[in-house]
Amino acid sequence: MSRSLLSRMAGLVRDSAVYRSIVRHGAADTNRNRSLIVFENLFLHVHPVKVREKTLKFSHTYWLGGITVSAMVVLICTGILLMFYYHPSVPQAYRDMKELKFVVDNGVFYRNLHRWAAHLMVLGALLHMVRVFYHRAYRPPRQFNWVIGVVLLLVTLLLSYTGYLLPWDQLAFWGVSVGTNMAKEAPILGPPLRFLLLGGNIVSENALLRFYVLHCVLLPSALLGFLGVHIWRVRKDGGVQGPPEPPSDDDEVEP
Amino acid sequence: MSTPMPPLKVTESNDPVAMPKRVALVRPDARATLRRMEEKWVMTFPNLILREVICFQIVVIALSVIALLFNAPLEGIANPLETPNPSKAPWYFLGLQELLHYFPPVVAGVVFPGLVVVALVVIPYARINLSARALWSGDKARTRLWVGGAVAFLSLFFAAANCWPIVVPTLLIGAAMFSVYGGAAEGRLRRFLVSVTLPEWIMTWFILVATILTLIGTFFRGPGWSLVWPWNMYPPA
Numbered sequence: 001m002s003r004s005l006l007s008r009m010a011g012l013v014r015d016s017a018v019y020r021s022i023v024r025h026g027a028a029d030t031n032r033n034r035s036l037i038v039f040e041n042l043f044l045h046v047h048p049v050k051v052r053e054k055t056l057k058f059s060h061t062y063w064l065g066g067i068t069v070s071a072m073v074v075l076i077c078t079g080i081l082l083m084f085y086y087h088p089s090v091p092q093a094y095r096d097m098k099e100l101k102f103v104v105d106n107g108v109f110y111r112n113l114h115r116w117a118a119h120l121m122v123l124g125a126l127l128h129m130v131r132v133f134y135h136r137a138y139r140p141p142r143q144f145n146w147v148i149g150v151v152l153l154l155v156t157l158l159l160s161y162t163g164y165l166l167p168w169d170q171l172a173f174w175g176v177s178v179g180t181n182m183a184k185e186a187p188i189l190g191p192p193l194r195f196l197l198l199g200g201n202i203v204s205e206n207a208l209l210r211f212y213v214l215h216c217v218l219l220p221s222a223l224l225g226f227l228g229v230h231i232w233r234v235r236k237d238g239g240v241q242g243p244p245e246p247p248s249d250d251d252e253v254e255p
Numbered sequence: 256m257s258t259p260m261p262p263l264k265v266t267e268s269n270d271p272v273a274m275p276k277r278v279a280l281v282r283p284d285a286r287a288t289l290r291r292m293e294e295k296w297v298m299t300f301p302n303l304i305l306r307e308v309i310c311f312q313i314v315v316i317a318l319s320v321i322a323l324l325f326n327a328p329l330e331g332i333a334n335p336l337e338t339p340n341p342s343k344a345p346w347y348f349l350g351l352q353e354l355l356h357y358f359p360p361v362v363a364g365v366v367f368p369g370l371v372v373v374a375l376v377v378i379p380y381a382r383i384n385l386s387a388r389a390l391w392s393g394d395k396a397r398t399r400l401w402v403g404g405a406v407a408f409l410s411l412f413f414a415a416a417n418c419w420p421i422v423v424p425t426l427l428i429g430a431a432m433f434s435v436y437g438g439a440a441e442g443r444l445r446r447f448l449v450s451v452t453l454p455e456w457i458m459t460w461f462i463l464v465a466t467i468l469t470l471i472g473t474f475f476r477g478p479g480w481s482l483v484w485p486w487n488m489y490p491p492a
Contacts, residue, residue, distance in 0.1 A: 028300060037300045044304065051303050053295040063310050070314035094332040101329065112322035120318065122347055133378070133458055136387060143379035150375045157347060164345050173333035174342035178352060182364030190365070202335065244387070 046231045051239055060242035064131050068124035069227070071117045076220070078114040086166070088212035090205040093168040118160050125156050137241035145233040148226055155223045162215035165208060176211075177203050340478045349472030350465050356480050357418040371461075384454045391436060391449070402432055402453075420467050428460040 013019055014027060025036035035049045054060065085104055086096050100107030129149060132138060138146035165176045180203065183194045199206030234240055330339075344352050354363035378384050391398060406429035413421040435448045451459075477483030 031298055034298045034300045038304075044300070047299045047303060049299055050296045051299050053297045053302075056297070056302055056306060063306075066307055066310040067314055070311040071318070073311065074315060074318055091332060097329055108326065109322055112325065112327045113318055115327035116321045116325070117318050119346075120314070126347075129375075130458075130462065134455065136384075138379040139385055140379075146379045147376055150372065154372070160347070161345060167329060168333045170330040170333055170337075170339055171328055173335070174339055175344050178342055178344045179348060182351070182355070182360055185360035186365040187361070203333075 046228070046235060048235050048239070055240050055242060057242070061240050062127075062131055064124055064128035065240075068121055068128055071121035071124055072223070072227075074117040075114060075121060078110045078117065079216070079220075081110050082114060083216060088166070088209050090168060090208060093166060093208060097167045097169065114163075118163060122156055122160050125153050129153060132241075135241060135243045139241075141237050142233075142241060145230060145237065148230045148233070152223065152226050152230060155219055155226065159215060159219045159223065162211040162219065165203070165211045166215065168208060173203055176207070180207075341476055341480055343472070343476075346469065346473050350468035353420070353468045353472035353476070354418075357413075357416045378454070381454075387452055389450050390432060390453050390456060391438065395436075399436070402429070406432075420471055421464050424460060424463040424467060428456060428463065432456055 024040055025033045028034050028037055038044045038047055038049050082100070085100060085107065087093060097111070100111050132146065132149065161176070161179065165172045180194055180198060183197070184190050186193070195201065197207070197210060198204070199210050343349060351363060351368060354367060357363070358367075390402070406425060409425045410422050410429075413419075413425065431448065435445055438449065474485040474488070475482055477488055
């Protein structure tokens with residue numbers, strides 16, 4: 001009784017003019033509607049309508065790309081929440097950390113989530129690259145997607161590194177000082193690049209502001225752009241490539 | 256019997272309503288066969304989309320549990336006048352920082368990471384990576400010369416810099432490569448090792464070196480970058 005009532009109500013909603021104007025397909029009870037779900041959706045249509053069944057096996061990808069993207073989504077959501085409380089200035093940045101910890105509701109939880117998700121994203125991207133290498137998935141036609149993957153890894157590392165400075169505690173300050181002192185050693189380009197990055201010769205309030213803008217605007221935009229191309233090219237190149245298969249007896253019948 | 260194929264003429268049309276014609280080329284000396292007969296396909300929705308949602312949920316739940324149990328580190332306010340000893344970069348740069356202990360900054364901080372990035376980018380464009388040939392399957396004497404020379408050079412180079420965390424894995428990987436010089440014998444491990452290609456050996460060496468350097472930098476380096484046990488580390492790693 002109640003189930004039929006529920007399904008009748010769902011049917012009423014689904015058949016209403018307003019719902020049909022937003023979502024143009026019916027329930028996913030036919031392959032036609034299942035196709036429409038994918039290709040009538042801006043975000044889902046990075047996927048093809050059909051995929052090879054074997055690519056869904058866990059051992060095909062170990063879900064490492066998916067885990068990395070999931071961590072990224074968590075980072076974007078928690079990052080936006082943290083931005084509501086954070087001032088990129090000295091010493092307010094550090095005080096905001098204390099506020100998040102002791103005053104803001106769930107502040108410490110969101111900061112923890114952001115921190116651990118960042119580690120997971122770096123680790124996931126590294127493992128994903130290792131998986132792709134050993135599965136030889138960088139081979140033609142996927143060569144350039146591997147290069148985009150390397151760019152994504154570098155952007156991920158830069159994101160993590162710029163975020164490292166933002167709490168403005170001793171860990172952040174000296175971690176970034178160690179890294180940027182290394183950049184100083186690069187011949188010719190090193191010192192001016194370091195000056196540009198830090199907005200000065202030492203890690204200071206200017207560096208905090210620049211790292212903040214890089215961390216919250218420039219690098220995430222670059223990441224999303226390259227990620228879009230990365231996933232779209234997976235589709236264009238025939239789906240995810242799993243472990244190389246030994247030639248089977250059905251292959252290449254000799255005349 | 257095989258006759259040379261007539262040269263193909265490609266004509267391209269700018270007529271928007273012209274339909275392209277599909278042409279299958281069959282060499283005179285071959286029979287038309289399909290390389291793979293059939294593969295099973297499934298609908299993306301719900302098969303793939305649901306798995307993605309589950310993956311996201313697992314990540315969110317796992318991260319939430321971790322975030323509830325462990326607090327993100329927060330030390331005292333940044334003080335440029337008070338240098339902590341040791342001062343460490345984030346964990347993914349500690350391999351490089353460990354290299355700083357053995358090499359001048361321009362080598363550890365610029366040359367090595369630059370080489371790594373270049374090496375990663377060229378992987379799909381190097382013919383050696385595309386051939387997928389087992390290490391000892393070709394000209395054995397030539398391979399022996401090059402592999403032995405490379406292992407010896409790398410070991411001596413890093414030994415000269417006293418960089419034993421790289422020398423040891425280099426020798427280990429070299430020993431593993433030469434352990435199957437005689438070809439496949441019985442045993443699953445040996446059969447597997449025989450099939451490993453040169454790029455896979457190199458990548459395994461790189462991952463091993465990077466992991467060892469990162470672990471040493473994270474857990475075994477204390478004040479003045481001296482070697483300490485993890486349980487004697489202060490502040491804890």
